[in-house]
Amino acid sequence: MKGNIVYKILIVEDSSSIRDELVVLLENNLYEVVAVTDFANILKKVEEVSPDLILLDIILPNINGIDICREIRQKNDTPIIFVTSKATTESELNAILIGGDDYITKPYNAAVLLARITSVLKRYGKGKNNTSYICKGCKLNLLDSTISYNGQSTELTKNELRICYNLFSKCGQIVPREYIIEDLWDNEMFIDDNTLSVNITRIRGKLKDIGVEDLIKTKRGIGYKI
Template sequence: MYRILIVEDEKDIRLELKLMLENALYQAEAAEDFSDIPRLVDETAPDLILLDIQLPGTDGLKVCRDIRKKTDVPIIFVTSRSNSMDELNGMMMGGDDYITKPYQAPILLARIAAVLKRTGHNKAPENPCRFTWKGCELDMLQGTLTYEGRSEQLTRNELRICCNLFSRAGQIISREELIDDLWENQIFIDDNTLSVNITRIRGKLKEIGLENLIVTRRGQGYQL
């Protein structure tokens, strides 16, 4: 299992990344002290680092440069700074990739797998868009839900909704977030259509032997 070190100072994003990686079957470590990241890299020996640029008391670009003095571990910048000069500086300091927030979980996972493969880590997952929660597997490439050998095919809308829920399993995802994600991906959907799709997903989960995997949090949204 690959170990990924998360260097992100915003707690909510750090926890979201950790859950997403663990659900994708990576081992995730999250830094909470940013005073000596190169030392932490030595101690944890990660296979890849997700590195923010804006860190308390330091700068992710400098951290990347300091890490590069000791190791060639792959580094992906995950940051809200989106101008081309920041991306260029990140690459010049030794970064292997650069992705801006807000990110889509499948895209980030695909970029992680691509960097691991490109940098010589040949055991990177063949399918980086696979999530597992309580024995149920969501395969983004096949568009299926599988549990104990039984599978159900998902529609495009259902797949996008499941991607949000599985990539952030354990967290409450608001109805507004789900609708916004589908709208951004050019799938027309309204509030009633979302309810219909959730009902259909629950029906498919029941068909493969799972009930109550998706919980409604009244006034808040849905949660795995």
């Protein structure tokens, strides 16, 4: 969501269980979602829906997702992320060469998929642009690098702000340690695994100072969750 704009994602996935799972995941993250169920008229559906992004499987009934992507690219540059069980280098290379923007293999990690969606939307100038996030009574303000709770506020360092952004923007989800580290690295602030733990401890200390305890939960061997 950017301002009052809700971004629309079209799901082209023939497995009803995975399709339903994706719908719930995306709607819970404030996206408008349309799922294709008639695979004989996918291109027509794309034109009708005019989505901001498409999640596209490769193996579909009587048609190949690669061919669909190729035909879409003849008409527009709608972002396309392949979400498929075809975990081969050749398949991934073909998908990217014919115009795919990203390639994720099943079973996918929900947090990673959401991060990839955000990244692709940003690349096309359609990314989420919230300046604050509220989770479990705490407010993270990106503009002044603070967390506030019940009228009290504490300032965050640049690294602490980025870590909190990853957690608050995915409130209720487990965020992998590797994802947070990679995000900081991409922002030219590379940290190792131990440094992340130190930063989390400092954030918890600052939260305690404003009356908040046990907000950030550690999921051993996986990551963190608010």
